[in-house]
Structure formats: structure tokens, C-alpha cells
Amino acid sequence: MKRPISDCPHGAAELPVSRRDLLARTRDGKGACSACGWAEDLRVCQTCGYVGCCESHDGHDTAHFEATGHPFIRPRVARFLGPPGWLWCYDCRAYLE
Ligand SMILES: [Zn+2]
Ligand SMILES: [Zn+2]
Numbered sequence: 690m691k692r693p694i695s696d697c698p699h700g701a702a703e704l705p706v707s708r709r710d711l712l713a714r715t716r717d718g719k720g721a722c723s724a725c726g727w728a729e730d731l732r733v734c735q736t737c738g739y740v741g742c743c744e745s746h747d748g749h750d751t752a753h754f755e756a757t758g759h760p761f762i763r764p765r766v767a768r769f770l771g772p773p774g775w776l777w778c779y780d781c782r783a784y785l786e
């Protein structure tokens with residue numbers, strides 16, 4: 690399910706929107722989960738840049754949200770020209786576009 694980004698009351702509309710900023714926020718940081726070292730299907734916290742593995746592994750992305758309240762993640766983009774991908778808000782429990 691997708692919601693318009695403007696419908697998120699948690700600040701999604703204030704996240705950087707330029708392609709350059711999006712790429713920076715999904716490429717920076719190490720290429721492994723900060724909690725367990727897993728290196729596939731990583732998610733990047735859009736508030737602080739924390740890198741965590743996804744729900745199909747140990748769910749350290751969700752653990753980070755539960756510990757910090759940072760609600761936004763995007764998939765980490767490994768290659769320079771990769772698209773920034775989707776944006777998920779844990780508080781909305783929805784993908785935003
Ligand atoms: Zn939201
Ligand atoms: Zn992990």
C-alpha cells in the first residue's frame with residue numbers, strides 16, 4: 690500500500706528530495722548491518738543513517754526504529770547509479786510516494 694508523502698504526519702515531506710541527497714542517504718555508511726554484519730537487503734535510516742538488515746533476516750531495521758523512534762527507511766543502494774528506491778514510514782506503516 691502506498692500513501693502520498695504529504696499524508697505522512699511524521700515529517701516525511703521534510704526529508705531531502707533531490708536525487709543527489711537521496712543517493713547520499715542510501716549509499717553512505719558501511720555495507721553491512723550495524724547490529725549483525727549481514728550484507729544483503731540493507732535498509733538505511735533516513736534520520737541518522739543507521740544501516741540495518743531487513744525483516745527477512747533479523748529485522749535490525751525495525752529494532753532501530755523501536756529503539757530510537759526514527760520512522761523512515763530506504764533500501765541501501767550499492768551501486769552509484771542505482772535508484773534511491775522506496776520510502777517506508779514505520780509510524781504510517783506504509784510506503785510513501
Ligand atoms: Zn508517517
Ligand atoms: Zn542485522
Ligand SMILES: [Zn+2]
Binds near residue numbers: 734736737
Ligand atoms: Zn536512525
